């Protein structure tokens with residue numbers, strides 16, 4: 565940022581990033597952290613702790629909340645962590661998602677299980693997060 569650039573609206577804002585342990589979610593979190601955004605990161609994977617530690621080492625204000633975005637009570641904990649630590653939420657990055665390949669000729673039980681996983685994480689998750 566040059567001396568004449570206006571401050572980024574992300575500086576000092578608070579963002580929740582779901583699925584932030586690896587991949588694009590971790591990259592979104594890092595980019596936001598570098599812009600001065602306060603972060604609450606959520607994931608089901610244990611690697612979340614490493615992602616949080618890395619950002620913490622960079623001086624980013626960051627909290628990690630292990631949790632499953634398909635579970636309303638876990639989403640509630642994530643939002644409560646944002647409120648408790650940073651006073652609210654300004655940005656929501658609904659990044660967590662799963663992909664399950666389920667051909668029509670495959671086992672029915674697997675198809676149902678895949679359907680529940682995809683709907684739970686990819687649809688109910690963003691809906692829960694947006695509603696809180």
Ligand SMILES: NC(=O)c1ccc[n+]([C@@H]2O[C@H](COP(=O)([O-])OP(=O)(O)OC[C@H]3O[C@@H](n4cnc5c(N)ncnc54)[C@H](O)[C@@H]3O)[C@@H](O)[C@H]2O)c1
Pocket residue numbers: 582583584585586587588589606607608609631632633634658659660661662685
């Ligand atoms: N990578 C691509 O080329 C690409 C292309 C189009 C869209 N996307 C979308 O971008 C997003 C991230 O992609 P990616 O490649 O980094 O995926 P990824 O599978 O590498 O990472 C997804 C993250 O979400 C987490 N996650 C999964 N289920 C969760 C749950 N129930 N609760 C909390 N966290 C959960 C995983 O543990 C993982 O850390 C996804 O929404 C994906 O659909 C990716």
